[in-house]
Amino acid sequence: MRRDLIFGVDIFKGSPRSKTQQKYALAIFEGGKDIKRYERISRFKLIRMVKERYPEILAVDNIYELLKDRKELLAFLKKLPYETKLVQVTEKEGLSKLAARYNISFNKRSPLESAMVCACLAKMGIGREVSYISDRTKIRVSRARSLGKGGWSQNRYKRKVHGMVKLKIREIKGYLDKRGVDYGLSIKKGFGGYRSGSFIVEDNIKNLSISSKRGCDVQVKISPITKDAMEFSKFSRGQRYIIVGIDPGTTSAIAILDLGGNVLRLSSSRNSSLSDMIRSISNEGTPVIVATDVYPVPSTVEKVKRDFNAIIHSSDDTPTDYKMDITRGYDCSNVHERDALFAALDAYKKFKNKFEKIEKETPIWIDSDDIKAAVLKGSSLKSAIHLHSPKKEDLEEKEEKSEETKEKEKDLQSIKEQIQQIREHNNYLKSTIEEKDEEIKGLKKYIERLKEGERRGIKREREIIIREKEIKRQGKEIFKLKKKIKSLSEQIDLYRKIKILESSGRFYPVKVIGNFNRDSILEFNNKMGIKSGDIVYLKDATGGGRFTADILIGFGIRAVMAGSKMSHMAKERFYKMGIPVFSAEEVVIKVSQRSLIFERVEDFGIIDRTDFDGMIDEWKEKNREEEERRKIEAIKNMMHEYKRERVI
Incomplete structure (x- = not known):
């Protein structure tokens, strides 16, 4: 406004x-x-x-x-x-x-x-003001849209919307509680929150910094409660001139002083609009000075200044310590309120001498604030007093009361002298306080230096402890790596020996598989490869059966060496396919009898070619004899069966 x-x-x-x-x-x-x-x-x-x-x-x-x-x-x-x-x-x-x-x-x-x-x-x-608004206001918070029939996520969306309504109701409730305004609240509960809420506030809508708005999920409607009958009340502009300090931003703050430097209002709020700020200021009076502690002047402050046709005052590069000194003794909730209050007090300080001069020269029957406002807007003191002097008929009325006025002027002069004495004493006390403040400031800086030194010492000790722990951890890691390197070096040496022996032509390579099961065989094949004619050593031959044996048979292997006992079904399957199976005990016996050499490292090994060929020949001879024995046994069984049938 x-x-x-x-x-x-x-x-x-x-x-x-x-x-x-x-x-x-x-x-x-x-x-x-x-x-x-x-x-x-x-x-x-x-x-x-x-x-x-x-x-x-x-x-x-x-x-x-x-x-x-x-x-x-x-x-x-x-x-x-x-x-x-x-x-x-x-x-x-x-x-x-x-x-x-x-x-x-x-x-x-x-x-x-x-x-x-x-x-x-x-x-x-x-004139007379036509009024229909009572000093009561209704605020309704509700959903901004219908939830509809919905689908599988309907309950989740409903919970979200009702939660947002509940949050907005709590926000408005907190604002009203902070202002100390009486109100009644009725709530309709919903799934996960509130469907709606209505406030009946015992205050005029003009005094509330709440506006109607509609969001994606929540809407707020604010409206005055009308009077039963239209009222025609005595109209008075009730103009009070004020100084306004503003700290704009996401959290904006305003500080309002009268032209005597008294604080009328100090408040801050988040995300308030320009219209809310102007409404709050208008409720207190008409600004003649709009002040800020920022240069260049922010656009928000410039808009407020233009809206009220006021003059601007800005402070540039003011130290924080100085701001704290000026605002000491005032109840500031945060730094935004402090900056707004400093701007207003700094503006008042600048014009204080001019205001005091105007007060001394302004006649008693004229409001000195009107003269101050006129002078600030460019009028001379003389023309401002003339403009605000009463008309002729008012002067006639003043003459009738001149004696009474003279007495009042004498009393006023006496009061002014007392005020002057109080001001002088007040200035003395202020200077004493300033000296004490300087002393306190020096002591605070000394304490801060001591604290800073202590903090640095503690920080240094913590860093030393952290570094020592890191050194220990890295030492353990180095020990593990050295151990691993040693193990790998030993394996490499063994690999090298095996390769030398293999390259001499006196040895066969042996593929070493950990377990006799499908996964181990296929994993080894992917890693090292199994081809036709390979000799395979099974470290653990248990667990495999006929089908596991078929996997190795499918690769066309030449022979199997079992590190542990193999199942009968697997052995029988290898036997039928003409693949010899040697147990660990057989290999050891052969080693002791014929000096059979078998060396292995991880996935690879070698075995003496001459001795292994001899073992294969012996197995084939045994296999041939066993085959003949089985055939003779089969013929005997057939003859026995034939005789039994003839007797019957």
Whole structure:
């Protein structure tokens, strides 16, 4: 809301009760100057301009010349911003008599000039305010969309939305609790949270920094609770001039002082909009100075300054220690409030001497704050006092009370002298406090240096402990690696010996497989390869059967050496396929009898060619004899079976 912006309106054409659309004349005053006039605008355009420009006052001659009844008036008021006041300037007297009384001349037949007079009278604080808003507000929080029938993820989405509604209700509740406002709350629970919630707040909507908004999942609607009957109350602009310090950002803070340097408000909030900030400031008064501790001036601060037609004050590169000294003794919740308060206090400090001079030279019957505001906006002290001096009829009334005024002036002079003495004593106390503060600051720095030295010592000790642990860990790792290197070196030496023996032509290579099962055989084949004519050594020959034997047979191996006992089925299968199977005991016996050499390393080994060929020949001879024995046994069985059948 712009406190120095006033719209004056008069009907241009038509009657509120006629069927034809009414047209209006509009005069816009800003900063006390007639800046713009409009003829023949519709009600729709008038409302749109009010919403765009956000004036302090919408002034009319008679509201029932514009609107035909209470219902239409209420609908019109609801379309206006809550902060904009609808003022009827006339009461018992007509507009012409009222204008003559305040020495305003105009053409009675010109709607534009009538609108201009309405704006002038409203600026002077004349008229009655039309009010329908009570000091109670309704805030409703609900889902922003229907959840629908949904699918498999319906419950998850419902829980999310209800959780967001619950979170927003808690956020608003926290804000109201912080402000200390009385309220009632009704809640509808839902799956995973709240479906909706309604607050009835015992405060005027203008005082709440909450606005209606709609998000993806949650919507907030805020509306005033209307009075039972329309009220026409005495209109007063109630203008109070203030100094505003602003620290903009994600967390914005405002500090508001009167022109005497007293703190009226100090607050901060997250993600508040520019309109919320302007509304909060407007509720306290009209800023004449907008201050910030940042240079160049942020755009948010510049917009607030333009909105109130105030002057700007900025502080550049101010040390944090100095800010803390200036704001010491004030209750700042965070650094944002501290920076906003510093900016306001720094602005007041800059103009303090000028304000004191104005107070001394301003007559008792004139509000010195009005003169201060006028001087800050560029007027000279003399012209400002003249502008705010009472009119002739007011002076006649003052003369009748001159004796009483003289007595009051004497009392006031005595009070001013007492105030001056108190100020001098206060300055002495301040200087003493500043000396003590400097002493405390020095001691704090000394303590901080001691703490910093202690912190560095502790940090150094921790680093030494960490490094010692790392050295121990790496030592253990080195020992493990050395052990592994030694083992690998021994294996390499053995490999080398085996290769030398193999290359001499006196030995056969032997493929060493760990276990007699399908996985071990296939894994070895992928790693080392098994080909036709290979000799295979099974370290653990247990577990395999006929089908496992078929896998090795399929590779076309020449012979099998078993490191442990092999199953009968597997042995029988190798025997049928003409593949000899030698047990570990047989190999050992042969070693002792014929000096059979068999060496192995991991997956590979060698065996003496001559001795192994001899073992193969012996096996073949035994196999031939066994085969003949089996054939003779089979013939005997056949003859026995034949005789038995003949007897029967």
